[in-house]
Every structure is written in C-alpha cells, then in structure tokens.
Amino acid sequence: MLYSSLKLFNLNQPILIFGRDGQIGKSLQEYFNHLKVPVIFLGRLDCDLSDELAIKKILNHYSPSIIINAAAYTEVDKAESEIQLAFAVNAKAPEVMARYIANVPHGILVHYSTDYVFGDTKKTAYFETDSTGPIEKLSIYGQSKLAGEKAVEEVFNFGQDSRYASAQDNLSRYFILRTSWVYGDGGNFILTMLRLAAEKDQLRVVCDQLGVPTSAKWLAEIGVQIANSKSESGIYHAVPDGKTSWYELAIFIIEVAASVGRRVKVNEKNIFPIPAIDYPLPAKRPYNSSINNSKLKRALSKLEFSRQYPHWQEQVEDYVRHHVIFNIKN
Template sequence: MNILVTGSDGQVGHELLKSLAPLGNVIGLTRADGDLSDVLVVEALLDKYDPHVVINPAAYTAVDPAESESELAFTLNARMPESLARWTRAHDRFLVHFSTDYVYPGHGVSPQTEDEPTSPASVYGQSKLAGDEAILREDPSALIFRTSWVYGARGRNFMLTMLRLAAEKSKLTVVSDQFGAPTPAWLIAQVTSIALQSRLAGNTELNGVLHLSCRGETSWCGFAREIIHQARQKGHRLTMKDDQVLPIPTSEYPAPAPRPANSRLAVDRIELLLGITLPDWKRALSITLADLQGRRGT
C-alpha cells in the first residue's frame, strides 16, 4: 500500500513518516518535490505515485502573515486540498486532512464539538475552513482532523521558543486569556495511524470532521510555565523559573490576526470511534520534552 504524506519535512509530517511506516510504503513530499500551490503539479505528483492513501498535513500556517498574504493562504489551505479530494474521490482512495480550531469563533468557555457553528475571525481560519468545506464537497468519505496548539520536538513552535527564551532571559510575559489544549505532533501522528488502520479494517464511520487534541486545558501563559517547570525538572539548563513567566491579557499583545479566546475542543467522538483515551496535555508535554532531550543527547 502506498501512503503519500505531503509536507513531510514539517513537524506533523515528520512524525507521520514514522507512525505510518509499519502500514505500507510511505512516500514523503517536500517543497523540493514540487510546488504544492500549483494545482497541475499536485495532480502530476498524485498520478506519479498513485497512492492508496493521501495524508495532508501541508498548509500555510503563518497566522499573522496570512492577513496580508491571503491569496497564498487560500491557495495552500483551500485550493490544494480541494485538488487532493477531487483526485482521491475519482480514484476511490482515502484522504486524511488536518485542520484547526481557528475555524470556530472561539467564544465561551466550553469545549467545542464537531457540530459547533464555524465562523473564523482570521484569514488563516477562513482559508482552513474553505479547505475543509471543499474537501467534504469533493470527497465526503475523507477524514478531517481539527486540532489545536500543535507543537513538537523539532521545527518552529511555542515549546521550542519558550525553551530558547527561558535560557536567554530572566522574565517573560505571555497571554493568559486564551485557552486550549497543547497537542504534540507525535500524538497527532499516532492517532492518524490508529484511525487509518481502523478505516482499512472497515470502520466507515471514520469520515467527516473529528477533533484531535489532548485532554485538559490551559492558557498560553500556563503552557509556558509548565514547559519551563518540566524542562528544569528534566535537567534542561534554563536561567528562568516558571514563576518568572508573567500573565498579560490579549489586549497587551496586539497582533495582525485575531486569535480565538476559546480553543478548547471536545474529543469524546474520536475516543469513542477509535476506542482510545487521549492523554492530558501535561503528560503529553512530559513525553515530548523527553523526546527532545533524547534528540539533543542531554
């Protein structure tokens, strides 16, 4: 079985290459293989590799630049996934796509379900929602995972930024009125592998939108403090302590793109369909920091 993974050099794509390896011949696509913003290139790559399964973590994820680069954001986040879905339906293949909590308005304090009305406030969120809608229109059998606050032991993400700053500075201010569940790339990849095996075994309920994130919740400030707290316990050399991360409201951290205040995602549906229990975000962070420690050999 050929499994094609787009954006395989990204933090989720890299983990997917490992988690999917036991299931078949995994083919990773990077920018070097072709320009995914060109529909004709995308179609040519699909025809060339003729995958049985297409996994699409590739996306335009620069939230603030998307406000001024909307054309590129919509090309990569909407038109490219639409091309994938059109091909998978025409060839009777399976598509897995990754979306985001940014498609929701982000109001309230309760975890949002898959049936929550969508109303993205940012160009990034609008482009991702357009991609979700295009996929479901072109290939209703496709599976879309909406996730939140993705980070990992490689690439560019919040955890690695906090560790770098905590080694350089004596104090940080971090937003404390946005809430969600930090979700590591390795978990997304592992659950994707479980879902693919379930689908191949005949679980036809695995289609449409499913939420995939850790359990529990925190603020960005709380996440930063826990990163520093756990990292110091694991022996990372940091000058800053967790209580030196100071909370500020969103109003004191202006950014071009609005962020959802509520990024909490209900994950009961995916746990029921796959028979799994997703880990609490603190436990997942501990595993991720241990992975980082192993990579650095410290």
C-alpha cells in the same frame, strides 16, 4: 502497530503524504519508518501545493489510494498579506486531493485542520457539530483552512462519481482532523519557552487564550489509525484531554525542564501573566481554542490498538524531557 495490522489499507497502491518537512510530516516519517510500510513523502520541491496542475500531475503519476495531507500554509500572521497563497494551499489543494480520492474505490483522504475555524462564539469546548466562524472573527489563515474543510466535505458529499457512490463497499472516505497548539520537530511554543527561559530573567506570557497543546507524534499516529479503521467520514477533533492557557503551559514547561537538569533563569515567580491585548499580532487569534475530543475517543475505542487516551500534560512532559535530555547529552 504491526505492518500486518494495517489490514484495511490497500497497499497495492502507494500512500502519498504531503508536507514531509513539517512538524506532523516529520512525525509521519518516523511513524512509517518504524512500520516499514512503503510510502511516498513529498516536500515543497516535489510538489508546490499552490500549483493546482502540479498536484494533479503528481496524483496521476503515483495513483495513490491513500493521501495524508500534513502540508499547509501555517504562517498565521503572514497570511494576512498573502491571502491568495494561503487560500491556494489551504483550500484549493485539499479540494484537488479530495476530487481525486473521492473517485478511488476504498480511497482515503486524511487532512489536518485547525481550531482557528472557530471565532469565539462559545466559552466551552467546541464540538464538531458547532457552527464555525463567523468569518469576520477569523484570521485569513482560519478562513482559508475553513474553506479547505468545506471544499473537502462538498466533494465527498456531492462530487463522488455515481459508479462508486452507488456501491457502498467501494466508497472512499475522508477524515478531517482538527487540532490545536501543535508541537513536534519544528518551531513551536515549547521550544521558544525553553530558549527564552535560558536567556531571560523574566517572561510575560498571554494568560487569557485557552487551548490544548497537541503532540505532532500523536497526531501522526491518530491520522494513520483513523485511516486504518472503519470509522465514518467526517470532521474529528484530535486533541488530548485537558486544556490550559499559554501562561500555565509556560510554567509547566519550565518546571519540567528544570526538573530534568535544564538551566533556567525563570520560575513561576518571574513569569508574569498578560492579556492577549498587550501582545498585539497582525492576525486575530481565538480566545477559546479548546475543542472537545469525545467523537474521536469513541472512534478510537472501537479500534484494536485502543489504549489510554492521553492528557496534554503527559505528552508535553514527555516531549520536554526528551528534548532537554537529548540536548544535555549532545
């Protein structure tokens, strides 16, 4: 996308991005680098998101008109014992960002969220209109992310300054992009499988949890594109097409890796499916993590840049190929 095509952005005020060093944050850095747009990226040392005052100070200092929040407390199991911290980063911090942006004319908040807000109430893919929870079926991480979504929505629905809320043209907007099974530059399932496939003679992988692997690079692009569109505020499910289980995904990763020259000790015959119950972890995970992307597709189809919507297999294949080839060369 060309710099000039970011025409809906008010570039007189900076774009502020939280979560610089995370998977999506790093992809956003790459994306904006390529666009040559002035952006301020903030990491944990620049602004601790568990500190409400620190966030307010940063917002007042930079006066951004666009905020992309790619930061989150993402340690799903640790969150079970760090409840306060998880809620501070995943619920209070986005609320503070929303309160600020809601009263900036034409302001935009892009906030990433998760499929973990759903607690296995359906066997098919969830729509944005489906009920979340129930709370008792969610992990602490899921609860804290859900509280963040609700806080953002509440601020925009009820907390906008009447001077701006009455002038439709001035209205600021928010986009909550719910996604799942993210992989990029950071610890993730694909890299774990590639490492294990080189070390072990056999693997056991969970086969009864379903979801959609999603590229951080693509999520960065979607975040910018939706912000630079006339799309309505709201929640959007941001995942590619298709769905899979961890087990099928592991086989796919290892097949692609082997096809581009990675030495692996396992193949389909010695990767064994196991139920999630045989791989106990401190935090609950949904069995059904699949979310329906048709709302996002409709929004993107109205944009100039609109192109073929990806399938998860294309993105994973691309990622594995690049990773393996890069590591063979280096």
